[in-house]
Amino acid sequence: MTKEMDASDGSGVLQSKRNATRYQILVQIAERQPAVSQQEIADDIGITSQAVSDYLRDLIEQGYVKKHGRGRYEVTKQGVDWLISQTDDLRDFVRHVSEDVIGQVEIETALATTAIDEGQTVSLSMRGGVLRATPGETADATAVAVTDAEKGQDVGVTDFEGVLDYDVGRVTVISVPQVQDGGSAEVDSATVSGHVETHDLLVTSGTEALAVVESTNHEPDVRFGTPLAVQEAATKGLDVLLLAVTSELSTHTDKLREQNISYEVVDAAE
Structure with a gap:
């Protein structure tokens, strides 16, 4: 096995464009085997048919794919094991993004002064100790709604711009x-x-x-x-x-x- 294909060295599908393409081709073969069209794989993952042919030759040499005749390929146990290891890494990365990255994006809660649609730009104000959101860009402080809301309902807002102008209480x-x-x-x-x-x-x-x-x-x-x-x-x-x-x-x-x-x-x- 070449070092580039070894998941243990840190060069997985997220670190290597070549490995990312190999991963996609292996998945395509596993879905289509044994009858595999190189042109269909090329169309699906956005590379040329010649590039697919080159990758296939390399995958066969590495023992990840077995060729049974013209247009007939099979992912080997070694290839399946590599796919599983890379998929586990991808799953961990997605979980990290979902929980640790996206989960930390600043989202505040406001009360909708009227109906608001998700994705709509809103103006922010502070009244009665409560952050309030109004559709449009009529105030110095604006944000983008991340949820739908009817008048009086809570609405999530993010992507803040400007300064919310109000006096701190005494x-x-x-x-x-x-x-x-x-x-x-x-x-x-x-x-x-x-x-x-x-x-x-x-x-x-x-x-x-x-x-x-x-x-x-x-x-x-x-x-x-x-x-x-x-x-x-x-x-x-x-x-x-x-x-x-x-x-x-x-x-x-x-x-x-x-x-x-x-x-x-x-x-x-x-």
Whole structure:
């Protein structure tokens, strides 16, 4: 066996154009044997009939093909083994492309403002903390839809161009003492109510914080507010009012500082 045909040396069908052609010819012979038309093989794989003849002569010399007479060929066991080894390599490569390469292509999810067809160019905007897609190129930021969607449905978008223009939200933090330090009774409900009206999202972290919000006759938008949830909301352009029990306060503010999100701590003590 020549080195070029040895799959173990790394010169498989993806590394060698000659081996790629040999692979295709062997597959064509296996499909047609024993009666094999060199012209049909040439037409199918896009080379000349003379080239097929040259490859066949080489494959016969290497022991991958046996000739039984004019126009009658058979792939040998050695040839089948080589085909299997190369097919396994191709299968692994396709799996790598599908899972590791294509799977990492950046695809974001948006809400369709109206019906969108796969492949359509869309304009992107950020409203209410949600990425939204509108057919056409009317905004500074555009993308291409990778799924169909009706109005209000989620749509996958990729191939981003331009800059999505929106302001990052701000976070107002009200510290609520733990119950052993007075809890919700130590917080001025009127101060909290005043801030609720000027923020997009009301978030609580801790039972004492929830008690404060309920005393103002409001319902929190997020009852179990984690630092990641607050950070994500602000990153998407929402102004967040966060009531956090003192034991959770530093965890939240540390996360906001790490992400360069502006915040202020308001004194709402009675």
